[in-house]
Amino acid sequence: MWHDPLLKGGDAASMASSPTVDDAASTPTPKRAGRIIAGPRPMTVEPREQERQRLLGRVLTAEGRPSITRAVDEYLAGSFELPRTQPVWLQVLEHRDEARVAEAIATLRAILVEPVPGPRLGEGSASPERRAVLESRLRRIEELADEAATREAAAELRRFLQGKPVEGSV
Numbered sequence: 001m002w003h004d005p006l007l008k009g010g011d012a013a014s015m016a017s018s019p020t021v022d023d024a025a026s027t028p029t030p031k032r033a034g035r036i037i038a039g040p041r042p043m044t045v046e047p048r049e050q051e052r053q054r055l056l057g058r059v060l061t062a063e064g065r066p067s068i069t070r071a072v073d074e075y076l077a078g079s080f081e082l083p084r085t086q087p088v089w090l091q092v093l094e095h096r097d098e099a100r101v102a103e104a105i106a107t108l109r110a111i112l113v114e115p116v117p118g119p120r121l122g123e124g125s126a127s128p129e130r131r132a133v134l135e136s137r138l139r140r141i142e143e144l145a146d147e148a149a150t151r152e153a154a155a156e157l158r159r160f161l162q163g164k165p166v167e168g169s170v
Helices: 012-017 021-026 047-061 063-078 086-092 096-111 130-145 150-161
Strands: none
Touching: 047 063, 047 086, 063 086, 063 150, 086 096, 086 130, 096 130, 096 150
């Protein structure tokens, strides 16, 4: 029998009791304990800001003219100013009060037609996010609004969306 000089006691009894490579592979190794890392601390949000976010969420998810009108009115009753974003003002186009609708058309015109201020001055305007919905609502306003000024503003913004020149655009 061959004896490995590196093993202690080169006899068969000591070789049988010493671990082999195969034994070492099958022996379970202790797992390292993972470190538990605390996540970010929850930001404390003021109750007024929570209320604003809740009401804004209602405005954005409201469907149908009565529901949108109630949601917008509740938001404004909380003394909050509507953010100047397309989704919000697209919802306001469905408001029952024509003065609010005219305000929505003017704000959307400012967002879409007028040049974007800031570092990219002169690059043009924002593109409509939900073009088909916007055009549909503008067409309905153009046909059904009581005030001629509201009808004309809706028609003008719709022409702009179709790629036709708009009076007063920069």
